[in-house]
Amino acid sequence: MERQLTNLLLVLICTTNIHWVVGCSSDASVTITTSIPNPLIEQLPIDVAIYYNDSMSQYVHSEDLGSYGNHTIDLRSQISVFNRIFNAMFKSVKPVDSIDSAEGRGVDAILAPSIEKFQFSIPEQTRKDFYEVWIQYRFDLYGVDGSLIHSWPVTAYGKANRLNYGGMQNEKSPALREATKWALRDAAASVSFSFVRQDLVREWFRQRAES
Amino acid sequence: MAIRTHIAFVLIATYWLAGCVNTTIQEVREANTSLGSTESIVILSRKHKTSGETENDFVSCVSGKTSSGEDGLSVMSERAFMDELFPWFEPRTAPINMKDLTDVISRPLISEKIRAVGVRYLVWVEGTTQRSEESGALQCTVVSGGIPACFGFLSWESGSDYEASIWDINRGINVGKVSSEASGTSIVPALVVPIPFIARVQNQACISLAEQLKTFIGA
Numbered sequence: 001m002e003r004q005l006t007n008l009l010l011v012l013i014c015t016t017n018i019h020w021v022v023g024c025s026s027d028a029s030v031t032i033t034t035s036i037p038n039p040l041i042e043q044l045p046i047d048v049a050i051y052y053n054d055s056m057s058q059y060v061h062s063e064d065l066g067s068y069g070n071h072t073i074d075l076r077s078q079i080s081v082f083n084r085i086f087n088a089m090f091k092s093v094k095p096v097d098s099i100d101s102a103e104g105r106g107v108d109a110i111l112a113p114s115i116e117k118f119q120f121s122i123p124e125q126t127r128k129d130f131y132e133v134w135i136q137y138r139f140d141l142y143g144v145d146g147s148l149i150h151s152w153p154v155t156a157y158g159k160a161n162r163l164n165y166g167g168m169q170n171e172k173s174p175a176l177r178e179a180t181k182w183a184l185r186d187a188a189a190s191v192s193f194s195f196v197r198q199d200l201v202r203e204w205f206r207q208r209a210e211s
Numbered sequence: 212m213a214i215r216t217h218i219a220f221v222l223i224a225t226y227w228l229a230g231c232v233n234t235t236i237q238e239v240r241e242a243n244t245s246l247g248s249t250e251s252i253v254i255l256s257r258k259h260k261t262s263g264e265t266e267n268d269f270v271s272c273v274s275g276k277t278s279s280g281e282d283g284l285s286v287m288s289e290r291a292f293m294d295e296l297f298p299w300f301e302p303r304t305a306p307i308n309m310k311d312l313t314d315v316i317s318r319p320l321i322s323e324k325i326r327a328v329g330v331r332y333l334v335w336v337e338g339t340t341q342r343s344e345e346s347g348a349l350q351c352t353v354v355s356g357g358i359p360a361c362f363g364f365l366s367w368e369s370g371s372d373y374e375a376s377i378w379d380i381n382r383g384i385n386v387g388k389v390s391s392e393a394s395g396t397s398i399v400p401a402l403v404v405p406i407p408f409i410a411r412v413q414n415q416a417c418i419s420l421a422e423q424l425k426t427f428i429g430a
Binding site: 036037038039040041042130157161163164182185186188189190192193 | 264266267268293294295296297298299301302303304318320321324
């Protein structure tokens with residue numbers, strides 16, 4: 001009986017070792033719940049309406065990586081990340097249902113962020129130690145009359161080192177989640193810096209100040 | 212007598228299992244340092260590169276060891292510092308030289324926050340631990356009676372190479388650098404049961420770097 005138990009234990013250890021060494025395809029489904037710290041930035045003296053289209057507010061990325069499994073990343077919490085950074089960037093922020101509905105709401109402009117591209121990679125694909133996430137956003141700034149003032153891209157990047165998760169198969173979901181959180185954090189940082197660095201936005205600011 | 216024999220066996224086994232590690236420490240001082248009782252340091256890793264990024268656990272290890280002991284320094288965690296100063300010390304926005312740092316801390320919002328959190332020195336850690344010169348082979352099989360057994364011999368060299376640049380926020384200068392290199396050979400002989408003798412080079416590099424930082428900043 002004791003011998004059988006020992007053999008069973010040894011077989012279990014070997015099976016586990018083979019699983020670690022060989023690895024296997026595994027699916028991953030992660031829901032991002034994140035926030036950003038209170039941003040330390042100077043507030044711009046403008047009132048801005050924010051319009052998120054449905055593809056932005058309901059964004060869920062699904063991708064089949066073949067032998068590496070199906071991957072689903074739920075990015076809907078990005079709205080709270082952007083709301084937080086916009087509240088720090090502008091004097092006041094009002095959510096609106098459409099670009100047209102901002103007129104008469106007492107705002108100076110309408111800002112409409114949208115996702116253009118979402119990509120990720122896992123260590124099995126790249127032969128590197130990192131889970132990586134890239135998000136390409138587009139920010140459209142409209143006047144209250146609906147005319148486009150400026151449109152510019154903002155690229156966000158996040159990564160997570162698999163070695164920080166023990167380097168085993170069950171690292172995938174937490175590492176992918178961490179990489180996406182860093183990408184959202186990077187997006188918030190990038191938009192806070194990029195907004196005032198856009199020449200056309202600065203020109204619009206100058207014209208507002210003169211009028 | 213038997214207990215003594217067992218203790219001696221455990222000590223020898225521990226020494227073997229830990230493997231041998233050689234460590235080299237270097238220091239370059241460019242200015243004097245002193246840390247007030249209300250001041251602290253923060254140990255940060257560079258995250259803007261796509262490869263060769265310093266491991267999180269190494270930074271945590273150095274932070275922990277630098278703050279421990281009678282001569283321990285007050286150390287703010289990397290994440291807490293990044294959160295307090297968000298978005299100025301993010302992977303893509305962190306200052307990469309003294310001029311960038313001077314520009315960042317010249318902003319009243321930032322300098323006020325740094326004063327509030329009490330951080331005097333930024334310690335930027337760069338480097339990694341890597342395996343090299345792997346050799347040998349290990350094969351596992353199920354022998355008669357259904358018992359798994361491994362045979363063979365594996366060995367590899369591990370090398371840790373880390374450098375810490377120390378910036379004085381108050382004076383806006385680089386006060387010096389400390390580096391820690393550690394190397395060692397790990398082996399896994401297997402005659403039915405594999406027995407690993409692992410050289411813990413990263414841990415040794417962490418301990419050496421932390422001790423040197425305490426001496427350098429606390430001096």
